[in-house]
Amino acid sequence: MMMAEIWSLGGSLQIATIVFLWKILENYFSGHLRRSIISYGTKLASLVSPYIYIKFPEFVGDSEEYVGVKRSDAYAAIETYLSGKSSREAKYLKAIDVKDSSQPVQLSMDENEGVTDEFEGIKLSWVAKKEYTITQQSFSFNPQMDEKRYYELTFHKSHRDFVNGTYINHVIQKGKAITVSNRQRKLYTNNPSQSWERYRARKWSHATFEHPKTFDTLAMESKKKLEIVNDLENFSKGKDYHKKIGKAWKRGYLLYGPPGTGKSSMIAAMANHLEYDIYDLELTTVKNNTELRKLLIETTGKSIIVIEDIDCSLDLTGQRKKEKKKAKDEEANNPITKMTKGEEDSDSKVTLSGLLNFTDGLWSAIGGEKIFVFTTNYVERLDPALIRRGRMDMYIELSYCGFEAFKVLAKNYLDIDSHPLFATIGHLLEETNITPAEVAEKLMPKCMNEDAETCLKKLIEALETAKDEAKMKAEEEARLKVETEEKEKQEDALEDVKVDGSLAKVKENCVGVVKDNGATA
Numbered sequence: 342m343m344m345a346e347i348w349s350l351g352g353s354l355q356i357a358t359i360v361f362l363w364k365i366l367e368n369y370f371s372g373h374l375r376r377s378i379i380s381y382g383t384k385l386a387s388l389v390s391p392y393i394y395i396k397f398p399e400f401v402g403d404s405e406e407y408v409g410v411k412r413s414d415a416y417a418a419i420e421t422y423l424s425g426k427s428s429r430e431a432k433y434l435k436a437i438d439v440k441d442s443s444q445p446v447q448l449s450m451d452e453n454e455g456v457t458d459e460f461e462g463i464k465l466s467w468v469a470k471k472e473y474t475i476t477q478q479s480f481s482f483n484p485q486m487d488e489k490r491y492y493e494l495t496f497h498k499s500h501r502d503f504v505n506g507t508y509i510n511h512v513i514q515k516g517k518a519i520t521v522s523n524r525q526r527k528l529y530t531n532n533p534s535q536s537w538e539r540y541r542a543r544k545w546s547h548a549t550f551e552h553p554k555t556f557d558t559l560a561m562e563s564k565k566k567l568e569i570v571n572d573l574e575n576f577s578k579g580k581d582y583h584k585k586i587g588k589a590w591k592r593g594y595l596l597y598g599p600p601g602t603g604k605s606s607m608i609a610a611m612a613n614h615l616e617y618d619i620y621d622l623e624l625t626t627v628k629n630n631t632e633l634r635k636l637l638i639e640t641t642g643k644s645i646i647v648i649e650d651i652d653c654s655l656d657l658t659g660q661r662k663k664e665k666k667k668a669k670d671e672e673a674n675n676p677i678t679k680m681t682k683g684e685e686d687s688d689s690k691v692t693l694s695g696l697l698n699f700t701d702g703l704w705s706a707i708g709g710e711k712i713f714v715f716t717t718n719y720v721e722r723l724d725p726a727l728i729r730r731g732r733m734d735m736y737i738e739l740s741y742c743g744f745e746a747f748k749v750l751a752k753n754y755l756d757i758d759s760h761p762l763f764a765t766i767g768h769l770l771e772e773t774n775i776t777p778a779e780v781a782e783k784l785m786p787k788c789m790n791e792d793a794e795t796c797l798k799k800l801i802e803a804l805e806t807a808k809d810e811a812k813m814k815a816e817e818e819a820r821l822k823v824e825t826e827e828k829e830k831q832e833d834a835l836e837d838v839k840v841d842g843s844l845a846k847v848k849e850n851c852v853g854v855v856k857d858n859g860a861t862a
């Protein structure tokens with residue numbers, strides 16, 4: 342019994358020793374020796390093979406810009422570029438979630454699948470691969486295997502320069518462009534600076550930008566619309582042009598006109614046309630010029646930076662400055678306000694020059710192409726420095742609804758291109774100032790049984806009312822004008838009488854003096 346136990350223990354020890362030695366050999370072979378064999382094998386193969394292989398790893402290591410590992414931009418762009426081909430050619434595919442994309446998933450080829458690409462007559466092959474490395478360096482019975490994915494590009498060595506110089510650039514640019522066109526666009530708004538310091542609080546908050554307005558549904562003169570669309574397109578394609586002339590790749594538009602004429606709608610149409618994000622900058626929450634610059638630094642390229650109602654946002658206009666100065670002077674002379682003065686200056690410190698630096702200075706050129714849009718209802722109130730030529734590249738007036746604009750709205754809301762009532766509406770629009778917003782409101786059917794004709798009649802009614810009101814207003818203004826002129830005339834006459842009376846008195850006195858003098862004499 343005793344012998345049997347010793348024998349059995351010896352047997353177990355022998356087995357353990359064999360397993361131990363086997364593991365050492367396995368580690369050794371899977372590590373150094375295997376790597377050496379592969380390395381020499383590859384070198385040998387490259388001597389005879391006419392092909393070149395380039396590896397694009399999924400993750401890249403530490404660099405000055407970031408700590409840890411980061412998913413390679415090139416890998417992501419290649420994945421997107423190959424996605425279309427993969428879904429057509431590969432048999433084994435994987436569906437991956439893409440952040441901020443309008444597509445629910447992106448299909449890409451699974452490991453060891455390959456596709457061929459042809460560019461400018463040259464054939465190239467792409468294979469999705471995965472390699473395993475042992476991350477645990479010390480000896481272990483359970484070495485940790487690390488998976489590393491990469492794309493391998495294979496091509497004939499005669500195309501080396503072409504691939505390095507042109508093809509890879511093409512793939513990455515195209516991949517990025519597809520990502521941009523698939524991405525969900527964002528509408529940003531700036532957070533008040535008090536919350537910037539909070540954990541993970543960002544300077545800008547965003548929501549998905551989903552405004553449906555396009556230039557097709559924007560009611561305005563077609564010639565003007567075309568001019569704006571062409572200007573936007575030339576700008577978005579103008580990278581090389583701006584570089585050539587040494588101008589920052591940015592453009593400024595000032596949209597002005599009465600409320601409800603489509604200024605905000607135009608900004609949405611611009612963003613949709615160019616597929617840009619929107620940064621809606623609320624200037625009143627920005628404390629000073631430094632904060633303004635920080636906000637600008639955090640904006641990305643392909644974006645429209647909007648400041649709405651610029652005349653109200655800040656004390657930027659000459660006129661308002663004067664008004665404020667007058668108010669301040671009055672305040673300074675008031676003994677009660679004099680006492681509280683100096684407690685707290687609630688004025689915003691964002692100045693006109695700060696804003697001009699924001700749109701014009703060195704900082705405005707960072708991060709790619711940008712469009713600045715200012716809107717105002719009162720263009721005449723703005724400081725000339727803000728609207729001088731060159732600062733704003735285009736001045737766009739959004740005005741009252743004309744016949745052409747009405748036709749766009751009728752198409753949008755009622756789906757009609759013509760109607761016998763159009764002629765009456767055309768005449769009335771010439772005689773009345775009505776905004777596109779008011780027209781749109783009348784054309785929107787309020788219930789199911791309201792047809793196009795009912796809506797057009799409602800509009801005619803509104804136009805006639807507006808015309809009558811305008812007539813009455815004009816008559817009232819004319820009456821007031823006449824009254825004021827009459828009053829002024831009467832006052833002048835009274836003044837003349839007074840002056841004449843005084844003169845007569847003076848004359849009388851003078852005659853008296855002469856008479857007296859004469860008498861004395």
Ligand SMILES: Nc1ncnc2c1ncn2[C@@H]1O[C@H](COP(=O)(O)OP(=O)(O)OP(=O)(O)O)[C@@H](O)[C@H]1O
Pocket residue numbers: 558559560561599600601602603604605606607718739777778779781
């Ligand atoms: N030119 C237009 N074309 C199409 N729709 C318009 C136009 N102008 C106004 N509208 C409609 O009227 C509404 C108000 O328009 P919008 O907000 O663009 O005017 P706004 O000029 O920005 O006004 P505000 O000066 O008050 O900001 C929108 O719902 C829009 O659909």
Ligand SMILES: [Mg+2]
Pocket residue numbers: 604605606649
């Ligand atoms: Mg608006």
